[in-house]
Amino acid sequence: MILHHLKKKKKYSTKDVENKIICGETLNVLKTLPDKSVQTIITSPSYFLKKEYENKNEIFDNYLENHRKIIKESKRVLKDNGAIFWNVAQTVHDNEILPLGAIFYDIFKKLNFFLKNWIIWKFEGGECPRNRLFGRYENVLWLVKRKDNFIFNIDDVRVPTKWLKDKRVRKDGKNPEDFWILDDRTNSEKLNLIKNKLSKYKNLISEKKKDYVNQVLMDELIRDVEDQLNDMLETKEKVLNKNLQDNIWHINRVVNISKKEKIKHPKTKKAHPCPFPERLIDRIIKMSSNKNDVVLDIFSGSGTVMKVANDLHRRWIGIDQSKEYCEIAKLRIKSQSKQKKLF
Numbered sequence: 001m002i003l004h005h006l007k008k009k010k011k012y013s014t015k016d017v018e019n020k021i022i023c024g025e026t027l028n029v030l031k032t033l034p035d036k037s038v039q040t041i042i043t044s045p046s047y048f049l050k051k052e053y054e055n056k057n058e059i060f061d062n063y064l065e066n067h068r069k070i071i072k073e074s075k076r077v078l079k080d081n082g083a084i085f086w087n088v089a090q091t092v093h094d095n096e097i098l099p100l101g102a103i104f105y106d107i108f109k110k111l112n113f114f115l116k117n118w119i120i121w122k123f124e125g126g127e128c129p130r131n132r133l134f135g136r137y138e139n140v141l142w143l144v145k146r147k148d149n150f151i152f153n154i155d156d157v158r159v160p161t162k163w164l165k166d167k168r169v170r171k172d173g174k175n176p177e178d179f180w181i182l183d184d185r186t187n188s189e190k191l192n193l194i195k196n197k198l199s200k201y202k203n204l205i206s207e208k209k210k211d212y213v214n215q216v217l218m219d220e221l222i223r224d225v226e227d228q229l230n231d232m233l234e235t236k237e238k239v240l241n242k243n244l245q246d247n248i249w250h251i252n253r254v255v256n257i258s259k260k261e262k263i264k265h266p267k268t269k270k271a272h273p274c275p276f277p278e279r280l281i282d283r284i285i286k287m288s289s290n291k292n293d294v295v296l297d298i299f300s301g302s303g304t305v306m307k308v309a310n311d312l313h314r315r316w317i318g319i320d321q322s323k324e325y326c327e328i329a330k331l332r333i334k335s336q337s338k339q340k341k342l343f
Helices: 026-030 060-077 100-110 187-206 215-233 278-288 304-311 323-342
Strands: 002-004 020-023 038-043 078-088 091-093 096-098 114-122 137-144 294-297 315-320
Touching: 002 323, 020 323, 026 060, 026 315, 038 060, 038 278, 060 078, 060 100, 078 100, 078 278, 100 114, 100 137, 137 278, 278 304, 294 304, 304 315, 304 323, 315 323
Parallel strands: 002 020, 020 315, 038 078, 038 294, 294 315
Antiparallel strands: 078 137, 091 096, 114 137
16 A cells, blocks of 8 residues: 655556555655646645654745645646645744745746635634634635636535525535534534533523623623524524534534544554544545545645545545655555445
């Protein structure tokens, strides 16, 4: 499953790399892949945060130039109707916020990519800085080679609507918004949670624990939860009883990533610090590719893209320069294959 890239290798065929994790430097490996062989690229580059898996001595201009070369090669391997989903957050450099999404968009535009959507997905947890507001979202730039020729499987990603009485609304769901808060809970579970919150807040007020409860803040919280409760109760009971998501999904990057998604290396006992949430990748793959298409992650890390692509019957390719992460991804996909055989 792991293919160690040889620097002297001139070109791979698609069959050489299909369902393989290629362990090597991203740019060098990309240069060996066939032209127009990949339908969808989903990836998240390093954010220039000087983390353990990044080059701590890299200069920002060099970082951008290296990624420009990678994006250029990525365009070559994409099919004419292919798409790239580039996940980035804002980063901090020299005590200043740098909007990586906007910076990378400029690179993509100069390479003649077309931006279809700027997707924002929200998560909980993460760092808590003292001199600025918490960052609780990341950006996915959805870009295509041809603005009038690309795959968009809207019926595979429609989300339910609560406006069932409105004749203008499709009963099979609507187009997702570009702000994603991914949530696995059913509407009934959400309703119970809101009721419990409301009861808890009202009890705090009634007990008059003013030593640690700000009265104005609590009143605001109660109004907010009551609004959520009323909104849920307006939805038909038949919708509440179904296992449906709202049009806004919630992904909790830190807290809700399961143990299965954070497989550790058997020797070092390390896991990747920032794995993709599977539900984020699931939606992207469904809407941008079809069965048996090739999905590529050029910074594959712990293998979430490959794992989900495998689940959805897509062929896949992963590239990562870390032998440790390549091994983690291999274990994760093998574990998934064993589980499938049990059922």
